[in-house]
Amino acid sequence: MAGLMSRASMVVKAKFSKLLDRAENPAETLDYSYERQLELLQNVKRGIADVVTAKKRLEMQETQLQQSVVKLDAQARQALAANREDLARQALERKSGLQQQLQGLDQQAQQLEQQQEKLVASEKALSAKVEAFRTQKETIKAQYSAAEAQVRIGEAATGIGEQMADTGLAIQRAKDKTEQMQARASAIDELTTSGALEDFTSDQTQLDRELGQLASQSQVDDELAKMKAEVGSGEKQKELQQ
Amino acid sequence: MIVRLMGEGQFEVDEEVAKGLNDLDEQAAQAVEAGDEARLSELLQRMAGAVRTNGARVPDQHLDASDAIIPPDDLSLEEARRLFEDEGLIPDLPAAS
Numbered sequence: 001m002a003g004l005m006s007r008a009s010m011v012v013k014a015k016f017s018k019l020l021d022r023a024e025n026p027a028e029t030l031d032y033s034y035e036r037q038l039e040l041l042q043n044v045k046r047g048i049a050d051v052v053t054a055k056k057r058l059e060m061q062e063t064q065l066q067q068s069v070v071k072l073d074a075q076a077r078q079a080l081a082a083n084r085e086d087l088a089r090q091a092l093e094r095k096s097g098l099q100q101q102l103q104g105l106d107q108q109a110q111q112l113e114q115q116q117e118k119l120v121a122s123e124k125a126l127s128a129k130v131e132a133f134r135t136q137k138e139t140i141k142a143q144y145s146a147a148e149a150q151v152r153i154g155e156a157a158t159g160i161g162e163q164m165a166d167t168g169l170a171i172q173r174a175k176d177k178t179e180q181m182q183a184r185a186s187a188i189d190e191l192t193t194s195g196a197l198e199d200f201t202s203d204q205t206q207l208d209r210e211l212g213q214l215a216s217q218s219q220v221d222d223e224l225a226k227m228k229a230e231v232g233s234g235e236k237q238k239e240l241q242q
Numbered sequence: 243m244i245v246r247l248m249g250e251g252q253f254e255v256d257e258e259v260a261k262g263l264n265d266l267d268e269q270a271a272q273a274v275e276a277g278d279e280a281r282l283s284e285l286l287q288r289m290a291g292a293v294r295t296n297g298a299r300v301p302d303q304h305l306d307a308s309d310a311i312i313p314p315d316d317l318s319l320e321e322a323r324r325l326f327e328d329e330g331l332i333p334d335l336p337a338a339s
Contacts, residue, residue: 003267004274004286004322008248008311011330019335039336114316118249125251128302136305159305165332166248172333173249173314173321 015168016161026149030137033157037130040164044123047171051116054178058109061185065102069095075207082214091207101188108181115174122170126163133160244300246308247290247315253297263289263310274326279319290315 019036020029072095079087133156140152243260246252255263266289273281289312300306313325325331 002326003264003271004313004325005263005267005310007325007330008313008332009308011325011332012311014330015332015335019337036336043336118314121251122249125302129305132303132305155307156305158307161335162246162307162311164335166246168335169314169332170249 012162012165013158015165016158019161019164020157026146026153027141029153029157030140033160034130034134034137037126037133037160037164040167041123041126041130044119044126044167044171047174048116048119048123050178051112051119051174054181055109055112055116057185058105058112058181061188062102062105062109065098065105065188069098069102072098072207075211078211079207079214082211082218084210084214087207087210094207104184108177108184111177112181115170115177118170119174122167126167129160129163243309244306245293245297246311247293248311249314250290251302252300252304252306252308253293254300255293255297259292259296260310262292263312266292267312274319274322277319282319282322283316286313286315286317 020033072091076088076091076095079085079091136152136156140149140156144152243255243257244252245255245260245263266285270282270285270289273279273285293312313322317325321331
């Protein structure tokens with residue numbers, strides 16, 4: 001197997017010569033290449049915006065899961081206070097499941113952060129090179145004969161073509177990572193709505209209902225005791241009157 | 243010679259560094275063949291590290307082509323394999339429709 005470096009160089013060159021094959025003469029080659037560079041600059045800017053959006057979604061989901069963790073912890077305590085170890089265990093098991101999901105989300109957030117940094121660096125490099133190319137393109141057009149221009153174009157174009165391929169890969173990788181993250185986020189959403197994880201964000205989980213029943217049971221007991229006391233003292237008053 | 247770290251930029255390195263890179267590159271190709279992702283990642287990081295430490299950054303506005311191109315140091319095994327396929331991992335550049 002050939003080395004990774006030579007293979008990368010070969011692929012990069014192939015991508016760019018494929019692009020240049022479309023133009024017919026030096027001036028056209030320069031203008032065409034420049035337009036594609038501007039287009040790629042727009043693509044990389046869009047790529048950065050997409051990563052930022054994906055990161056926001058991830059943060060929102062993390063916040064939701066964190067709130068659920070806090071709630072489950074409180075419910076476990078509530079259940080223990082009511083001597084329902086079974087319910088407390090159930091709550092803690094779910095809490096631990098959610099914490100695992102949170103860890104996964106954390107790793108993905110870090111990966112997205114790295115992709116964003118790379119895209120920003122790539123945009124900066126491409127932007128500087130596009131500007132340099134624009135200047136050189138005008139010089140070549142103005143000063144050289146067609147044959148000479150061809151050589152000069154070759155030099156300038158290979159350098160920027162390489163940057164374009166590099167930026168293209170950075171955009172593609174960021175897109176792949178964003179899609180993986182979205183797939184995971186949707187999977188968590190689906191798990192929670194289908195009930196496999198239970199909808200911790202809704203107010204009525206099974207745990208909520210059972211704890212609610214416990215609370216209302218003890219309220220009924222209290223009221224009953226109070227009424228018994230009242231009714232009891234009323235009867236005593238009657239006895240006294242007779 | 244000029245080396246590009248993909249996703250990072252171009253660096254000027256001397257012949258000795260370049261030779262070291264070729265050795266590491268050969269081992270990286272073997273790691274891909276052996277399906278050893280940890281080893282691949284270690285080698286790519288060593289290559290990038292050698293360039294960063296011993297190379298001088300080429301300013302962004304320079305239009306020189308590189309003599310060697312090193313794939314991103316967080317390249318997965320699957321991505322490395324795709325590099326060797328026909329379409330070659332790197333997407334086509336935007337073309338006028």
